[in-house]
Amino acid sequence: MYKKLTNNDLGIDLGTSSIKIAVGGKGVLIKESSCVVKDMNHKHIAYGNLAGQMCGKLPEELVFSTPIKSGVIFDYDNTVSLLKRILYRLYKSSTTGFRSVVSFHSHATNVEKRALEEAIRECGGKAVYITPSAEADAVGLGFNDDNYRIIVNLGGGCIEASLLRGNTLVKSNSLKYGVNVFDDAIIKYLKEKYGVLVGVQTARYIKEHLASAIPDMMATLQHVEPSLEISGCDPISGVPKYFKISHREVYASIESALTNIVVFLKGFLSSLRSDEVHQALNYPVYLTGGGSKIYFIKEFMESRLSIDFKVANKPIFLSSIGCLNTIGMPTKLKKISRHLDRWEYRG
Numbered sequence: 001m002y003k004k005l006t007n008n009d010l011g012i013d014l015g016t017s018s019i020k021i022a023v024g025g026k027g028v029l030i031k032e033s034s035c036v037v038k039d040m041n042h043k044h045i046a047y048g049n050l051a052g053q054m055c056g057k058l059p060e061e062l063v064f065s066t067p068i069k070s071g072v073i074f075d076y077d078n079t080v081s082l083l084k085r086i087l088y089r090l091y092k093s094s095t096t097g098f099r100s101v102v103s104f105h106s107h108a109t110n111v112e113k114r115a116l117e118e119a120i121r122e123c124g125g126k127a128v129y130i131t132p133s134a135e136a137d138a139v140g141l142g143f144n145d146d147n148y149r150i151i152v153n154l155g156g157g158c159i160e161a162s163l164l165r166g167n168t169l170v171k172s173n174s175l176k177y178g179v180n181v182f183d184d185a186i187i188k189y190l191k192e193k194y195g196v197l198v199g200v201q202t203a204r205y206i207k208e209h210l211a212s213a214i215p216d217m218m219a220t221l222q223h224v225e226p227s228l229e230i231s232g233c234d235p236i237s238g239v240p241k242y243f244k245i246s247h248r249e250v251y252a253s254i255e256s257a258l259t260n261i262v263v264f265l266k267g268f269l270s271s272l273r274s275d276e277v278h279q280a281l282n283y284p285v286y287l288t289g290g291g292s293k294i295y296f297i298k299e300f301m302e303s304r305l306s307i308d309f310k311v312a313n314k315p316i317f318l319s320s321i322g323c324l325n326t327i328g329m330p331t332k333l334k335k336i337s338r339h340l341d342r343w344e345y346r347g
């Protein structure tokens with residue numbers, strides 16, 4: 001049974017890279033970078049996407065920070081200020097109280113889960129429920145039967161593999177880094193190969209436009225240019241340098257990070273009971289999160305692990321959509337309601 005939702009119902013995904021909020025009756029309305037810029041007196045200068053664009057371009061007197069790391073709140077005060085600003089923009093005033101489901105990654109400790117719940121309350125949440133992000137993804141994908149399935153979330157700040165039965169989490173394991181490490185790999189490659197410095201924003205732009213997991217398949221994509229013109233600077237003189245980077249070079253820089261994800265997934269699969277994994281593999285393994293948008297990641301995973309994969313629809317927004325849908329499912333909502341100790345998983 002589904003209940004009708006209103007714009008006071010929010011599905012919130014506080015991600016390392018961005019905060020996504022789905023609003024009842026409206027869908028996903030918010031995607032803002034999880035970034036804050038302050039001056040030396042701790043006065044906030046910019047939040048969200050605007051702050052994100054300032055990354056790497058700030059004068060010395062301004063401080064850039066990312067208050068959510070590896071999917072958990074790292075800097076409580078900045079997270080609350082950021083979220084308050086975002087909600088103020090959403091409701092065009094201070095919020096009078098909303099109902100929300102918020103997702104957390106399975107490696108979050110109980111203290112971190114409480115901080116998450118508390119942060120949402122401080123921002124005006126009157127009924128706050130927390131749910132594992134894999135369960136939110138499963139709800140977003142419409143899983144509501146008794147079958148085992150596997151979801152792999154390739155987020156910016158962490159990578160999480162989960163076994164679910166229907167939309168209930170059975171077991172989860174995560175890496176405390178995500179596809180943001182590809183940005184660092186691209187920066188390192190460009191410095192070593194061309195002696196050029198680029199910022200995180202440029203590296204991310206390169207990744208989001210050119211990163212593929214199987215470079216030989218890129219020629220099949222007519223709409224994608226095989227290389228990008230980029231500007232960086234000489235690390236010593238600071239003089240601007242212009243250069244071209246090809247998709248093959250991007251692949252070369254991220255290849256070992258991709259292999260690490262495969263190794264992690266192999267480990268996760270081998271940690272599952274054989275009957276569970278056997279049943280789960282009757283279905284494809286679902287890829288969610290921004291990393292699943294890397295070109296040919298599905299084909300790459302299939303070739304390395306010899307199992308079927310499927311990239312979820314709207315992979316970046318799935319968790320916030322699943323959180324919102326959970327509010328409309330009274331039985332599920334009751335199940336997840338505020339018993340933090342329930343979230344101790346088979347390790």
Ligand SMILES: Nc1ncnc2c1ncn2[C@@H]1O[C@H](COP(=O)(O)OP(=O)(O)OP(=O)(O)O)[C@@H](O)[C@H]1O
Nearest residue numbers: 015016017018071155156157158208289290291293
């Ligand atoms: N088209 C794309 N190609 C490659 N990577 C992409 C693409 N779009 C987004 N990304 C990357 O996905 C990551 C963000 O994904 P997502 O929004 O799922 O993470 P998050 O929820 O903020 O982080 P986490 O769940 O780990 O806390 C960023 O590293 C971003 O650069």
Ligand SMILES: [Mg+2]
Nearest residue numbers: 015016155289
């Ligand atoms: Mg996420």
